[in-house]
Amino acid sequence: MQKKSALSLDLPTGLPEGIRHILRRAADSTAAAIAFAGLILIWELACRWGSVPVWLLPAPSLILGELWKSRGIIPPHLVATTIEVVGGFGLAVLAGIPLSIVICSSIVARKLTYPVLLVLQSVPKVALAPIILLWVGYGTGSKILIAAVTAFFPIIVNTTAGMDVVPAELLQLSRSLGSSALKVFWKVRIPFAMPYVFSGMKVAMALALIGAVVGEFVGSDKGLGYLILTFLSTNDTAMVFAGMALLSVLGVILFYAVCAAERFFCPWYRSSESDPII
């Protein structure tokens, strides 16, 4: 049986499967768009008829208008934040996956590293941000590092879990064939872990965004987080909201980029088509 779409559209059975799939997906996105438009409409109407002060909650139309007026100053800040998020995410992946391999390579390595990681994880990243700024400096590097530290843990946990679920029989078979541990990692454990790695990456991407903005809040002269703080200090609430909206859009785009990469690298794996939870 086909998975029913959100609108459980009854499509004519004569259509080819490809077209049916596209229509079904379109129906799903239409539902999401309707829900979203409805929320914004309620917000708009509430602001207009409820005489809410503009400095408290500006109407969506006002936010959009202000954003359009300031469109000239936005791009460099958007680019700065994107670089920090993607950089931090990339760093977390590049450090996390090899470390997971080390953790999975031997019981001794696991016993040495895992508890340390757990303790480090329990340190609030927000509290860590000023220290990182102190160590690394005011620039982009510190934001990337804060984003990476924030995003790091789900990568480790998921990659390790993914490599642990490899069926024992497959490892026994590999051993009987005389394959080296490195080959087993490369041909068996890592591919098996891929779906897990990607679900870790989805969480990590969202966390990297939070980390980057926290870094910008603590101290910076560019980025969307910096813009939000600046506009807040001048009581320009509409632009604060505009900054938040841009951050959300950036988060959604980066999340779906990870989803697309997942479909590309693990086409055999059908992750539940759940929408962003974070």
Added chain:
Amino acid sequence: MSSGRSILELSHISVRFRTQSGKSVLALDDVSATIGQNEFVTILGPSGCGKSTLLKIASQVLEASAGEVRFEGHPLRTPTARIGLVFQQPILMPWRTVLQNVLFPIEMMGRRISDHEREARALIELVGLEGFENVLPGELSGGMQQRVAICRALVYDPKVLLMDEPFAALDAITREELGMELLRIWSERRKTVVFVTHSIQESVLLSDRVLVMTARPGRVASSIKIELPRPRHVGMVSTPEYAAHAEEIRALIGLTHGSA
């Protein structure tokens, strides 16, 4: 079918496990068995009798607490590619096509894929999966996946095939079908097969000899030679010879109804 020479010898194998509560459990108690060249032997017993453990020891994936395994006359201490493994689940790699899954052992052994592709394709044809070479396992039924797993175990041409309840997860019809197919492969490829099962029908219908095991601690209660002629077919279950063997085995594992 056995040529009389032994290929795999298990002598005085004992296995002791430590449970989580720290208690020591004797899983296998002084088990000895000799498997002849080209013989088809089933190990039959109730669940928990240690038959899978015994198979793991025969391949040296697991070490015995006491006893020795000899393969082709020499002590066997590490797993070897001369012994092929088939498990209860197919355990294929979902990102590899049927052909790539069959060639997996070749890749892991560091041999050249191109030297073995013909053999892999021949095996796929032998189990009736021609046309599915480039399909991913996710699109195959359980029976088809287990056929791929059998090809994977045969592609590097091991002498002995150790099969741990390979058809247990399949439906009854597919199971009978695959059993007969296995016999065909076994006689065509001249392999030695050690086949663990808890199905009396499977054991009698497939093997030259049935090793009947008792539970806790696992011991070999008896070795029964199956006198049914070859080639075998499913219809043999209605012959008196089959019934006599099945009854004998039931008695050994204490399943006889109305026993005195």
